[in-house]
Amino acid sequence: xxxxFGGSGFYRxxxxxxxxxxxxxxxxxxxxxxxxxxxxxxxxFMPRHGDEHTLPPHRINYRxxxxxxxxxxxxxxxxxxxxGSLKPELSPGxxxxxxxxxxxxxxxxxxxxxxxxxxxxxxxxPYCADLRRVLAECAREEGIPVVEGGTVVVIEGPRFSTRxxxxxxxxxGFDVVNMTQYPEAWLARELALCYANISLVTDYDVGxxxxxxxxxxxxxxxxxxxxxxxxxxxxxxxxxxxxxGPQPDDICASALDSAIVHH
Numbered sequence: 001x002x003x004x005f006g007g008s009g010f011y012r013x014x015x016x017x018x019x020x021x022x023x024x025x026x027x028x029x030x031x032x033x034x035x036x037x038x039x040x041x042x043x044x045f046m047p048r049h050g051d052e053h054t055l056p057p058h059r060i061n062y063r064x065x066x067x068x069x070x071x072x073x074x075x076x077x078x079x080x081x082x083x084g085s086l087k088p089e090l091s092p093g094x095x096x097x098x099x100x101x102x103x104x105x106x107x108x109x110x111x112x113x114x115x116x117x118x119x120x121x122x123x124x125x126p127y128c129a130d131l132r133r134v135l136a137e138c139a140r141e142e143g144i145p146v147v148e149g150g151t152v153v154v155i156e157g158p159r160f161s162t163r164x165x166x167x168x169x170x171x172x173g174f175d176v177v178n179m180t181q182y183p184e185a186w187l188a189r190e191l192a193l194c195y196a197n198i199s200l201v202t203d204y205d206v207g208x209x210x211x212x213x214x215x216x217x218x219x220x221x222x223x224x225x226x227x228x229x230x231x232x233x234x235x236x237x238x239x240x241x242x243x244x245g246p247q248p249d250d251i252c253a254s255a256l257d258s259a260i261v262h263h
Contacts, residue, residue, distance in 0.1 A: 003074035006047035057179035084205035110183035131196035150175035154182035
C-alpha cells in the first residue's frame, strides 16, 4: 500500500474510498486515513493539515500521522508540499524531489524513540532514492519541470522568513524552504518506511535580489500557485503510484538494523 500526505490546498485525492479511523499512541492524526486504489494499487491518503486546513505546520501531530499510515499497512510514503524557492532557476511551478533536509524547527515532537530503549537512526540519506527515481521519471513523462535532488530547509512557521534568514539559507546552498518536511520525512525513516518528497515551488521566498518586481511571498500567492498546479500533481501521482512497486531491501527498510543501542 502506498501512502500519500496531502499538503496545502490538497485535501481530497480519490473519490471511491473507505475511511479508516486509526487510534495511535500519540493521539489523533490530522484526519482519518482514506483508502482507495489506482490501477490495482492500494493507496492511503491523509491531508496533513486536516480536512479543512485547521492545523498550522507547528501544530500537526506528525507522529500520529506517520504511525497511522504504518498501522493501515503503508510501507512507502509520498509527501507533496508547497515550498518557497531560494534559487532564481527554481521558478514557481517547478517540482523539486528533495534528497536532503536541514532542520530549523524548534518545538516539535520529532522521534518515536523517547527511551528507555535508546535508538539512533542514521540520517545521512533521509529520503528514498528509489521512490525519487520513479517520481522523476513520471514527472518527465507528464512534461512537468522537475529537479531530481535538492535540499529543503524546514522552518518552524507559521511565519515566513525574514530577508536576512532567506539570504542566510540561500548563501548556505539550500534550494527550497518549507514548514512541514521535518519531522514528517524523518519519522517515516524511524519506522523503516520509504519516503519521498515532492516540493512544489509556489514562490520566491522573499523575492529575488535585484528584482523589485518579484514580491515577497504571501499566503494568498502560495496557495494560488499550488491550486494552479494541483492537476499536474494529481496526474503525476496517478502515473507514479502503479509503478512504485513493493518496498525493496533498501536503507529505508533496514533503518533500524544498526540503530538500537543494546545494553
